[in-house]
Amino acid sequence: MQNPSSPAGSLDPNVVAGRLMQRAHNRDGLPEIAVGLNFLLAASLIYAQVVLPKGSNGFRLAALAFALLLPSLLFGSLWALQWVRRRYLIERVGYVERRPMGRRQIGLGIAIAALMALAVFGVAPRLSQPDRWLLGGTGLFGGALMAWCGRLARFVIGGAVMAAAGVCVAFAGVSLLMGFTLLFGFQGLVTLVSGGVVFLRFIRQPVETSE
Amino acid sequence: MSAKIQRIAEVDRIIHEPARLMVVALLAAVKEADFQYLHQATRLTKGNLSVHLSKLEEAGYIAIEKSFRGKYPLTICRLTEHGRGALDNYRKIIKGAL
Numbered sequence: 001m002q003n004p005s006s007p008a009g010s011l012d013p014n015v016v017a018g019r020l021m022q023r024a025h026n027r028d029g030l031p032e033i034a035v036g037l038n039f040l041l042a043a044s045l046i047y048a049q050v051v052l053p054k055g056s057n058g059f060r061l062a063a064l065a066f067a068l069l070l071p072s073l074l075f076g077s078l079w080a081l082q083w084v085r086r087r088y089l090i091e092r093v094g095y096v097e098r099r100p101m102g103r104r105q106i107g108l109g110i111a112i113a114a115l116m117a118l119a120v121f122g123v124a125p126r127l128s129q130p131d132r133w134l135l136g137g138t139g140l141f142g143g144a145l146m147a148w149c150g151r152l153a154r155f156v157i158g159g160a161v162m163a164a165a166g167v168c169v170a171f172a173g174v175s176l177l178m179g180f181t182l183l184f185g186f187q188g189l190v191t192l193v194s195g196g197v198v199f200l201r202f203i204r205q206p207v208e209t210s211e
Numbered sequence: 212m213s214a215k216i217q218r219i220a221e222v223d224r225i226i227h228e229p230a231r232l233m234v235v236a237l238l239a240a241v242k243e244a245d246f247q248y249l250h251q252a253t254r255l256t257k258g259n260l261s262v263h264l265s266k267l268e269e270a271g272y273i274a275i276e277k278s279f280r281g282k283y284p285l286t287i288c289r290l291t292e293h294g295r296g297a298l299d300n301y302r303k304i305i306k307g308a309l
Binding site (some may be wrong): 012013014016017018020021023024027086089091092093094095096097098099 | 280
C-alpha cells in the first residue's frame with residue numbers, strides 16, 4: 001500500500017478518491033449510528049445468553065440470532081445506509097452509485113476474518129488466561145480497526161476508547177460472555193452518541209439546492 | 212532519473228489541476244455520482260465545481276446527464292472511457308516520476 005503522506009501518494013488518484021469518499025461517507029454520522037446499533041444488539045444477545053438458563057428456548061434463540069442475524073445485519077448495514085440516504089437525505093448528501101466490491105477488498109476481508117479466526121481458535125486457547133486475552137485482544141483489534149477504517153479524529157478517539165475498554169474489561173475479572181457484553185454495550189453507546197451528535201449537526205445545516 | 216522527472220511536463224493539464232483531479236479521481240472510484248455528492252465530497256463551491264465539470268465534459272473525460280429522482284433533480288456525472296484512459300496515463304507518469 002502506498003504511503004498517503006508521500007508526494008506520490010498525495011497525487012495518486014486512488015489515494016485522493018479514497019480519502020474523499022471516506023470523508024463523504026462519514027460526514028453524516030449514519031455509519032457510526034449503524035455500528036453503534038450493531039454493537040448494542042450484539043451486547044444484548046450475548047447478555048441474553050448470560051442470564052437465560054442454558055438449553056432454554058430463549059437461550060437457543062439468542063445463540064441462533066447471534067450466529068445468523070448479526071452477520072447479516074452487519075452486511076445489511078451498508079445497504080440500509082444507502083437506502084436511508086437515497087430516501088430521506090438525497091438533497092443533503094447527493095446521489096452516488098458505487099462500484100461492486102473489488103477482488104482486493106474481498107481478499108482483504110477474507111484475510112482479516114482468517115486472522116481473527118486463527119487468533120480466537122488457534123492462539124488464544126493456548127495462552128494462560130485465554131478469556132483475558134480474548135477480551136483485551138478484541139478491544140485492541142476493534143479499536144485499531146475503527147481508527148484505520150474511519151481515519152478521522154473522532155474514529156481514532158473512538159478506537160482508543162474501545163482499546164482501553166477492552167483492556168479494562170480484561171482485567172475486571174468478569175466471565176468471558178459478561179466481558180463481551182460490557183465491552184460491546186459500552187462501545188455501542190459511545191459510538192451511537194458520537195454518531196448521533198454528528199448526525200444532528202449535519203441535519204441542522206441548511207440545504208443548498210441551486211447548482 | 213532526470214528523464215523520468217522530465218516526463219512530468221507531459222502530464223495532462225486538464226487532469227493535473229487539483230480540483231479536477233479530485234473530481235476525476237472520485238468518478239473513477241464510483242459508477243456515477245451527482246453534482247451534490249461531488250460538491251459535498253470535494254467541498255468545492257458550486258460555481259467552481261460547475262466550471263470544472265464543464266471543462267472535463269468539453270475534453271470528453273466525463274459525461275453529464277440530467278434527470279430526476281422523484282422531485283429531486285439529478286445532474287449525474289460519469290467518467291468516460293477516454294477519461295479513464297487519461298487518468299491511467301496521468302497515474303503512470305506521476306508514479307514514475309515521484
